[in-house]
Amino acid sequence: MLAFTIAWRVFKSLRNDKRTIALIVIAPVLIMIVFGFAFAGDLKGVRLIVVSKDPLLAPEMIAMHIDGEMFKVEPMEDPALAEREVREGRAWAAVVIPQDFSLRAREGRASVQLYVDRSNVLAADRITAEIAGSFSSLARSFGLRPLVTQNITYVYGGEAGFMDAFMPGVVSIAIFFLSIFLTLVSFVVERRSHTLYRLYATPVRELDIVLGYSLAFSIIAAFQVVELFTVSILLFEVKVRGNILYAIAAGSLLAVSGVNLGLLLSGLVRNEAQAPQVMPMVTLPSILLSGVFWPIEAIPELVRPLSYLVPPTYAIEAIRAIVIKGWGITEIGRELGILALFASIFMLMSVMALRRRD
Amino acid sequence: MTAVIGRGLVKSYGRVRALDGLDIRIEYNEIYGLIGPNGSGKSTFIKSLLGIVKLDKGELFALGRRAPSKQLLRDVGYMPQEPALYSNMSVEDNLVFFGKLYGVPRLREAVEEIISLLRLEEKRKELVESLSGGMQRRVSLGVALLHKPKLLLLDEPTVGIDPLLRAELWDYLRRATKEMEATILITTHYMDEARRCDRIGFIMNGRMLSEGRPEELARKVGTEDLEEAYVRYVRGGK
Known part of the structure; x- marks a missing residue:
C-alpha cells in the first residue's frame, strides 16, 4: 500500500523540521493551559461598593455574606459617590441598602438598589446573580424570608446584547491577528526573495522600513475598523454610542504593535509555509488573556499580569468603552496612551532586529 | 586612485570561513572581475561592502569612505544573484x-x-x-x-541573459566607466567576460590567490589561456 510510503515521507520530512515538531508537541499543551486559565476561572477581586443606610446592617456584616473571592467589598457613605465610581469605570457594581431593609425583610418585601456597569454583558449578569444570592443568604441568616428584590440601574449597557459586548473584542483580535499575519508573510517574502537585502543596499534606514510598514498597516487597520463596525451595525444590530474615530485610532495603534510583532516573528521562520506555525503562539494567548469573552478579573492572579502585557487588552477596553459607554478621548486616553507605548516599544525592537546582521 | 580597498577581511558563518584574510584593491574607473568557484567568498565580499553582512575583522574602504555606510550606499549600485524584485x-x-x-x-x-x-x-x-x-x-x-552609481557591484549579472543582451550590457558597462566615471566590480564564471575586465582577481576559500590584468595572470602560470590559468590557480589554491 503506497499510503504507508506517503506517511513514511511525512515523518521523514518532519524529522528535519524542528519547528514543526516543537509545534506538534507544545501547541496542544499551550492551548489547553491558556484556555483553561482563561475560561475555567470565575470572576475574582471585582470591586463592589456597598452603601448601607440601614443602621442594623453594617457593610462589614454584609461583606460576610458576599463571596470574598469574587468581590472586594468597599464600604461607602454616599450613594451618589458610589454610583459615580461605577460611572467612571472604577467599580463594576455598587449596592445601596435602604434604611428600612431589615424591617421590610421581615415582611419578605426587602429591596436593594444596584448600580451595574454592563459593558461586559457576561460579567455583569454573573455579578448581578451573585449579589442577589448574597442578599438572600443575608436575609436567611436573620431568620427572615430570603426574598430580596433588586432594583437594577444599568449605568452602562442596559440595552446591550451579547454582540455589543463581544464585538469590540472581535474587532481588536481581527486587527491584531491580520496585521501580525500579513506583516509576517510580507517579511518572510522580503527575506526569501532577497528584496530585504536589496533594501539594505539602498540608503533607506531601518527606521524608515519599520515606519513605512507601520504606516501602511495602520491605514489598512483604519479601513478594517470601519468595515467591522459597519458589519456589526448592519448585520448584528450593534449600537455604537461613542465616536468611531476613537475606535479607528485604537485599531490603528493596535495594528502598529501587530505589524512590528509580525516583523519580529519573521526572523523565526524560514518560509511562508512556516508562518502559520508561529501564529498560534502569539495570537492564542493574546485572544484569551485580553478579555475578549470574560473580563480580566476572571483570569487567575498568577497569570493576570500577562493580560496587561498584551496590547489587545487595551484596544478591547477602549473600543468597548466607545461602543457601550459612549466614552470619548478623555476617558480612553490612558488606553490609547498605553497602545501608543506598546507600538513605540515594538517599533524600537523591530529597528534593532533589522539592524542585526549576520 | 583606489576606489575600493580591503585589508585582512575575515567573515565566518559558524565554522565556515567565507572570507579568510582577503586583501583586495580596485582602482577608480576600472572594471574589476572577481573570479572564483562557488562558495569562494565573492558574494560575501560584495555583501560586506554593502553592510548586508557584518565583517568579523579587517578594514574596508570604498570611494574614500569607510565601508559600509549609508552615505556610501547613495553612490553604489547593486545587482544580487537573485532578481530581488517585488x-x-x-x-x-x-x-x-x-x-x-x-x-x-x-x-x-x-x-x-x-x-x-x-x-x-x-x-x-x-x-x-x-x-x-x-x-x-x-x-x-x-x-x-x-x-x-559611482560604484557598481554586479554579482553574476549575466547568468540567464541572452548573448545579444550580454554584449549590449558589456558595451554599457564600458560606456559607464568612461562617461559616468563609474567603477565596476563584477563576479562571474564566464571566462570570456573575465577577459573583458580591466583587472581580475582569482579568489578561493576567502583568500585572494592573485590579482592583475587577465593576460598577466595567465602568463604568470605559463599559459595564454585564461581558463587554463584559472584552473591552475584554483588547483594550486587547494
Whole structure:
C-alpha cells in the first residue's frame, strides 16, 4: 500500500523540521493551559461598593455574606459617590441598602438598589446573580424570608446584547491577528526573495522600513475598523454610542504593535509555509488573556499580569468603552496612551532586529 | 586612485570561513572581475561592502569612505544573484520604487532611459512574476543602474541573459566607466567576460590567490589561456 510510503515521507520530512515538531508537541499543551486559565476561572477581586443606610446592617456584616473571592467589598457613605465610581469605570457594581431593609425583610418585601456597569454583558449578569444570592443568604441568616428584590440601574449597557459586548473584542483580535499575519508573510517574502537585502543596499534606514510598514498597516487597520463596525451595525444590530474615530485610532495603534510583532516573528521562520506555525503562539494567548469573552478579573492572579502585557487588552477596553459607554478621548486616553507605548516599544525592537546582521 | 580597498577581511558563518584574510584593491574607473568557484567568498565580499553582512575583522574602504555606510550606499549600485524584485509589482513600479529610495532626480526620465537601454519597453507594465528569468535579471540590472552609481557591484549579472543582451550590457558597462566615471566590480564564471575586465582577481576559500590584468595572470602560470590559468590557480589554491 503506497499510503504507508506517503506517511513514511511525512515523518521523514518532519524529522528535519524542528519547528514543526516543537509545534506538534507544545501547541496542544499551550492551548489547553491558556484556555483553561482563561475560561475555567470565575470572576475574582471585582470591586463592589456597598452603601448601607440601614443602621442594623453594617457593610462589614454584609461583606460576610458576599463571596470574598469574587468581590472586594468597599464600604461607602454616599450613594451618589458610589454610583459615580461605577460611572467612571472604577467599580463594576455598587449596592445601596435602604434604611428600612431589615424591617421590610421581615415582611419578605426587602429591596436593594444596584448600580451595574454592563459593558461586559457576561460579567455583569454573573455579578448581578451573585449579589442577589448574597442578599438572600443575608436575609436567611436573620431568620427572615430570603426574598430580596433588586432594583437594577444599568449605568452602562442596559440595552446591550451579547454582540455589543463581544464585538469590540472581535474587532481588536481581527486587527491584531491580520496585521501580525500579513506583516509576517510580507517579511518572510522580503527575506526569501532577497528584496530585504536589496533594501539594505539602498540608503533607506531601518527606521524608515519599520515606519513605512507601520504606516501602511495602520491605514489598512483604519479601513478594517470601519468595515467591522459597519458589519456589526448592519448585520448584528450593534449600537455604537461613542465616536468611531476613537475606535479607528485604537485599531490603528493596535495594528502598529501587530505589524512590528509580525516583523519580529519573521526572523523565526524560514518560509511562508512556516508562518502559520508561529501564529498560534502569539495570537492564542493574546485572544484569551485580553478579555475578549470574560473580563480580566476572571483570569487567575498568577497569570493576570500577562493580560496587561498584551496590547489587545487595551484596544478591547477602549473600543468597548466607545461602543457601550459612549466614552470619548478623555476617558480612553490612558488606553490609547498605553497602545501608543506598546507600538513605540515594538517599533524600537523591530529597528534593532533589522539592524542585526549576520 | 583606489576606489575600493580591503585589508585582512575575515567573515565566518559558524565554522565556515567565507572570507579568510582577503586583501583586495580596485582602482577608480576600472572594471574589476572577481573570479572564483562557488562558495569562494565573492558574494560575501560584495555583501560586506554593502553592510548586508557584518565583517568579523579587517578594514574596508570604498570611494574614500569607510565601508559600509549609508552615505556610501547613495553612490553604489547593486545587482544580487537573485532578481530581488517585488514580483507582484510591474517592471516600471519596481524601477520607480527603488529610484525613489535612491533619491534619483528627474526619476521619470531616468526610468525611461533604463527601460530603453535594457529593451524593456513592451514589458514595462507587466508584473515581474510574469517575466522570464532572463527578463527579470534585466530589470534587476536596471534597478542597479538607475541612479547612475559611482560604484557598481554586479554579482553574476549575466547568468540567464541572452548573448545579444550580454554584449549590449558589456558595451554599457564600458560606456559607464568612461562617461559616468563609474567603477565596476563584477563576479562571474564566464571566462570570456573575465577577459573583458580591466583587472581580475582569482579568489578561493576567502583568500585572494592573485590579482592583475587577465593576460598577466595567465602568463604568470605559463599559459595564454585564461581558463587554463584559472584552473591552475584554483588547483594550486587547494
